[in-house]
Amino acid sequence: MLHKKEIPADPVWYPFTQMQELAGKSPLIISAANGCWLEDEKGKQYLDGVSSLWANVHGHRHPVIDRAVKEQLGRVAHTTMLGLSHPGGIELARQLVRLTPEGLTRVFYSDSGATAVEIALKMAYQYWQLRGEKQRHKFLKLSEAYHGDTIGAVSLGGMDLFHERFGRLLFATVKVPTPHTYRHPFPVEGEKDIVDRYFALAEELIEKHSEQACGFIVEPLIQGAAGMIVHPTGYLKHIRDLTRRHDMLLIADEVAVGFGRTGKMFASEWEDVSPDLLCLGKGITAGYMPLAATMATEEIFSAFLGDFKELKTFFHGHTYTGNPLACAAALASLAVFAGEKTLDAAVFGPKAQKYNDGMKKLKQLEHVGSVRYKGLMGGVELVKNKNTREAYPFEERVGNRVIMAARKEGLMLRPLGDVIVLMPPLAVSLEELDLLFTATEKAIIKVTE
Numbered sequence: 001m002l003h004k005k006e007i008p009a010d011p012v013w014y015p016f017t018q019m020q021e022l023a024g025k026s027p028l029i030i031s032a033a034n035g036c037w038l039e040d041e042k043g044k045q046y047l048d049g050v051s052s053l054w055a056n057v058h059g060h061r062h063p064v065i066d067r068a069v070k071e072q073l074g075r076v077a078h079t080t081m082l083g084l085s086h087p088g089g090i091e092l093a094r095q096l097v098r099l100t101p102e103g104l105t106r107v108f109y110s111d112s113g114a115t116a117v118e119i120a121l122k123m124a125y126q127y128w129q130l131r132g133e134k135q136r137h138k139f140l141k142l143s144e145a146y147h148g149d150t151i152g153a154v155s156l157g158g159m160d161l162f163h164e165r166f167g168r169l170l171f172a173t174v175k176v177p178t179p180h181t182y183r184h185p186f187p188v189e190g191e192k193d194i195v196d197r198y199f200a201l202a203e204e205l206i207e208k209h210s211e212q213a214c215g216f217i218v219e220p221l222i223q224g225a226a227g228m229i230v231h232p233t234g235y236l237k238h239i240r241d242l243t244r245r246h247d248m249l250l251i252a253d254e255v256a257v258g259f260g261r262t263g264k265m266f267a268s269e270w271e272d273v274s275p276d277l278l279c280l281g282k283g284i285t286a287g288y289m290p291l292a293a294t295m296a297t298e299e300i301f302s303a304f305l306g307d308f309k310e311l312k313t314f315f316h317g318h319t320y321t322g323n324p325l326a327c328a329a330a331l332a333s334l335a336v337f338a339g340e341k342t343l344d345a346a347v348f349g350p351k352a353q354k355y356n357d358g359m360k361k362l363k364q365l366e367h368v369g370s371v372r373y374k375g376l377m378g379g380v381e382l383v384k385n386k387n388t389r390e391a392y393p394f395e396e397r398v399g400n401r402v403i404m405a406a407r408k409e410g411l412m413l414r415p416l417g418d419v420i421v422l423m424p425p426l427a428v429s430l431e432e433l434d435l436l437f438t439a440t441e442k443a444i445i446k447v448t449e
């Protein structure tokens with residue numbers, strides 16, 4: 001059929017983008033990549049400083065993962081998990097059970113972090129319904145939380161910038177103040193006082209809502225999108241103890257922190273925590289393909305068992321749930337983790353040391369208020385006044401200007417407001433880390449001094 005409509009040169013409506021600023025043009029176009037490097041249309045190379053939005057792990061075009069996906073293509077690209085299965089999906093699930101914290105024995109696939117979270121929240125809700133505790137409908141979350149952009153996930157979010165506009169569409173939740181030791185709403189005396197206060201606030205709210213709560217959702221250790229807020233040691237464990245004592249589920253959203261980003265395969269391991277539900281995404285396929293998983297304990301899983309007529313079934317699924325190509329990439333990524341000893345190299349070796357040193361050095365800069373990180377995941381908060389911690393005016397977009405300056409130095413970044421995220425693939429080399437920090441420093445100085 002012939003249309004009269006005009007076809008825009010680039011009809012793509014880009015995510016998280018004020019399209020007016022593009023003025024009809026496309027963003028920078030990346031046409032190839034290799035290792036930790038991205039290449040634009042003109043052949044210019046950029047170090048992938050944020051792991052292609054926190055997803056890439058072993059570098060681009062890793063031969064082992066490439067081969068696994070090609071081999072899978074030679075078998076089948078996609079069928080369905082609604083009524084059928086496939087070997088890679090089952091094998092990956094077994095490996096995820098083996099790798100994740102104690103207690104998690106069941107794997108429900110989907111295709112993005114947001115869907116993994118939607119599934120966790122529906123599972124938690126239905127679980128209590130099936131247990132006969134029908135009064136339970138509330139979820140607790142941290143302020144500044146980010147769990148994805150679909151409406152259920154947005155309900156569990158706490159970032160006003162993204163979430164407030166949709167307020168009337170969202171279900172009510174209980175907001176627990178996030179333990180932010182750099183920016184906190186009350187006057188405090190020293191680090192210990194802050195920590196005590198946040199621990200007490202969480203306890204108070206968990207106690208208060210214990211009878212009506214389905215669960216408490218947290219991003220373990222680091223709240224990513226909020227600006228890399230690193231929680232004080234022991235906070236996750238504290239929440240685990242309280243949720244257990246008050247009989248509500250703990251949902252760990254490890255979409256960002258999972259798969260080695262903080263130095264352990266899963267961030268919950270740092271505090272020996274076993275959540276009741278675990279959400280995985282981003283790095284699960286080493287950044288190759290959309291895949292996500294929601295993992296559950298046997299106790300949750302078995303509450304859904306019953307005769308078909310009882311209607312205990314979890315009625316949820318997506319067309320591309322457990323896609324075979326994505327599962328092949330995920331399995332290959334786990335093989336690379338084992339074969340290359342990725343975690344040892346990234347975290348306990350000289351890379352972590354270099355990352356640590358680089359961050360410490362950036363902290364000296366006049367307009368760097370705070371550096372926050374764990375493993376190879378972190379951010380640098382830029383401030384107008386280091387003494388008073390006064391932020392730059394929102395409309396100055398200092399963070400954005402810094403990443404544009406870094407781009408000129410051959411470094412690709414994406415900020416969170418005025419927090420410059422530094423999150424290279426775990427496969428990053430020592431030389432590449434040097435470039436990451438020198439280019440970032442140069443860009444920050446250029447824009448702020």
Ligand SMILES: *Cc1c(COP(=O)(O)O)cnc(C)c1O
Pocket residue numbers: 111112113114115117146147148149219224225253254255256257281282
């Ligand atoms: C990115 C992210 C999500 C959402 O994942 P998508 O794949 O973008 O839907 C959820 N939770 C956390 C903690 C994230 O960082």
